[in-house]
Amino acid sequence: xxxQVARAIDALADPTRRLIFERVAERAAAVGKIAxxxxxxxxxxxxxxxxxxxxxxxxxxxxxxxRIYRIDPRGLAALRDWLDQYWATALGDxxxxxxxxPEEDQ
Amino acid sequence: xxxQVARAIDALADPTRRLIFERVAERAAAVGKIAxxxxxxxxxxxxxxxxxxxxxxxxxxxxxxxRIYRIDPRGLAALRDWLDQYWATALGDxxxxxxxxPEEDQ
DNA sequence: CGGTTCGGTAAGTATTCACTTACGGTAAGT
DNA sequence: ACTTACCGTAAGTGAATACTTACCGAACCG
Numbered sequence: 001x002x003x004q005v006a007r008a009i010d011a012l013a014d015p016t017r018r019l020i021f022e023r024v025a026e027r028a029a030a031v032g033k034i035a036x037x038x039x040x041x042x043x044x045x046x047x048x049x050x051x052x053x054x055x056x057x058x059x060x061x062x063x064x065x066x067r068i069y070r071i072d073p074r075g076l077a078a079l080r081d082w083l084d085q086y087w088a089t090a091l092g093d094x095x096x097x098x099x100x101x102p103e104e105d106q
Numbered sequence: 107x108x109x110q111v112a113r114a115i116d117a118l119a120d121p122t123r124r125l126i127f128e129r130v131a132e133r134a135a136a137v138g139k140i141a142x143x144x145x146x147x148x149x150x151x152x153x154x155x156x157x158x159x160x161x162x163x164x165x166x167x168x169x170x171x172x173r174i175y176r177i178d179p180r181g182l183a184a185l186r187d188w189l190d191q192y193w194a195t196a197l198g199d200x201x202x203x204x205x206x207x208p209e210e211d212q
Numbered sequence: 213c214g215g216t217t218c219g220g221t222a223a224g225t226a227t228t229c230a231c232t233t234a235c236g237g238t239a240a241g242t
Numbered sequence: 243a244c245t246t247a248c249c250g251t252a253a254g255t256g257a258a259t260a261c262t263t264a265c266c267g268a269a270c271c272g
Binding site: 030031032042043045046047049050064065066067 | 220
């Protein structure tokens with residue numbers, strides 16, 4: 001399993017970080033704009049955005065003193081690829097449903 | 107965002123739990139079989155399997171005293187649907203790349 | 213130049229949680 | 243019935259981390 005995927009999952013594991021990610025996904029915005037309306041302080045949002053950025057889920061672009069954050073497809077793509085890796089086997093497991101013989105000793 | 111998705115992501119956020127999940131995905135097995143070779147104790151694996159089960163990522167089936175765990179496509183499907191929800195917007199954001207005007211005041 | 217806005221970083225704290233050992237309970241074997 | 247194999251749960255502990263306030267530099271405005 002890729003290290004990139006691990007960081008992406010870890011990043012999305014936090015509820016506040018999911019809120020921030022969804023907000024950024026909906027509309028690229030500056031840090032202050034993102035923090036407004038969220039139940040945490042602005043520095044907390046900065047810290048979360050750093051994690052999301054390192055996970056490849058958002059990108060940052062300076063615009064004056066403001067930093068505009070927008071969604072990054074790369075982290076999303078890594079997650080999708082990782083999931084699809086199991087998708088086939090999961091369906092395969094359920095195809096042969098009744099015929100579960102001893103299957104494993106020990 | 108669905109509560110099911112939140113639990114699935116939380117479940118996969120732990121490295122040991124990812125190991126267990128990948129192992130179960132590769133081959134349905136009993137708890138002791140899964141725990142063998144892992145760097146944690148068997149009770150720890152039990153606790154992790156409980157979390158994965160509540161997240162809809164694995165299912166459990168009794169076979170004598172053994173509990174056979176196998177992958178559950180439902181949690182995987184929920185994750186995929188959630189990801190796809192952002193996939194389109196992420197690509198859309200990157201399609202208009204150069205033309206990022208003021209875009210947001212504040 | 214001050215003054216203001218914007219946002220990243222440091223330090224400290226509290227909560228969460230992954231892990232351990234100990235235990236109990238159920239099913240199979242003799 | 244006794245023993246063994248298998249596994250879930252309880253309780254306690256240590257480490258990871260999400261949050262706060264305080265502080266800092268950097269870019270616009272008068």
